[in-house]
Amino acid sequence: MKCTVFVPSHITGFFEIVEHHNPLIKGSRGAGVTLNRGVISQVNVTDGNGEIIIKTNGSNYPLEGSVSYKTLDLLRKQFPEEIRWDEKKITIHHQTQVPIEAGFGVSAGSALGTSMSLSKLLKLPLTYNQAAAVAHRAEVELNTGLGDVMGAVMGGFPIRLEPGAPGFGKADRLLDDKVTVKGYEKDFKDINFEDIKYKSIGKDGGELYVISKSLGTIETSSVLKSPEMTRRVNKVARELLGKLISSPQISNFMDLSLEFAQKTGLIDEEVMEIVEVMKEETIGASMAMLGKTAFSISQTPDSSVEGVMVAKVDSCGCRFF
The missing domain is CATH 3.30.230.10 (Ribosomal Protein S5; domain 2)
Known part of the structure; x- marks a missing residue:
């Protein structure tokens, strides 16, 4: 089996x-x-x-x-x-x-x-x-x-x-998803359900991309086991969730993520340099938690940063083949 x-x-x-x-x-x-x-x-x-x-x-x-x-x-x-x-x-x-x-x-x-x-x-x-x-x-x-x-x-x-x-x-989740049929939005009553595809869509109708650049590894357990890091993380994070709920936009999510990375001190100079470049070219950029990885959300797959990984936002979650 x-x-x-x-x-x-x-x-x-x-x-x-x-x-x-x-x-x-x-x-x-x-x-x-x-x-x-x-x-x-x-x-x-x-x-x-x-x-x-x-x-x-x-x-x-x-x-x-x-x-x-x-x-x-x-x-x-x-x-x-x-x-x-x-x-x-x-x-x-x-x-x-x-x-x-x-x-x-x-x-x-x-x-x-x-x-x-x-x-x-x-x-x-x-x-x-x-x-x-x-x-x-x-x-x-x-x-x-x-x-x-x-x-x-x-x-x-x-x-x-x-x-x-x-x-x-x-x-919950940010309201970024729309039902598309063969790449076009339709009224619900006109949908042929056999043709439905779920996509994460930007304001211009194009799909959203996640652009990332990994520079190394961080052992998650080393952070989660540290009482000092827990206190620092929680002190910064406590207010951010409320700010996102008050303004549930992807751009706000990315801004808050960068604020978190900087105030906790988890982001280092090497990752920050890449984030600053990505931020100028995309909706927003920050550091992946917990990894030595810069990531951004973009309406295009293009990036001036060399050696990036480009993926699309997945709206379906865990699933069987």
């Missing part, structure tokens, strides 16, 4: 860490954007002797510390009798379309791909949100992320209003 899931990468612009003893309620408030590049997970379940194989981009990945293995293990503990785990061979292949440990939510993509695929293949009694909640819990318990699972599930420009996993937290 085989299943394939695509999870859009999620870039966080700003965030507030919210602690809680329950990992399903622990998480973050904040806002971000999802890309049509992300993590493609193919999971294969056959008869076997309990063997588990996890690969990322073709290379074997150690089980210890793996968010994919943590997700599988949580499912195994939640359903110890419903599935004969010791009689299965589970192979998980992740193909990443974005840099790892650079602020694109790859760990959330891996966890979601694992949870969604196994829930479907093994016919586990879980809804979409319940399966996603397992991925969120895996991220929280490993300190690899706090809000990327919710963002990847929502799609578009997610706003995390209250912390927690899907089904526990509360989220």
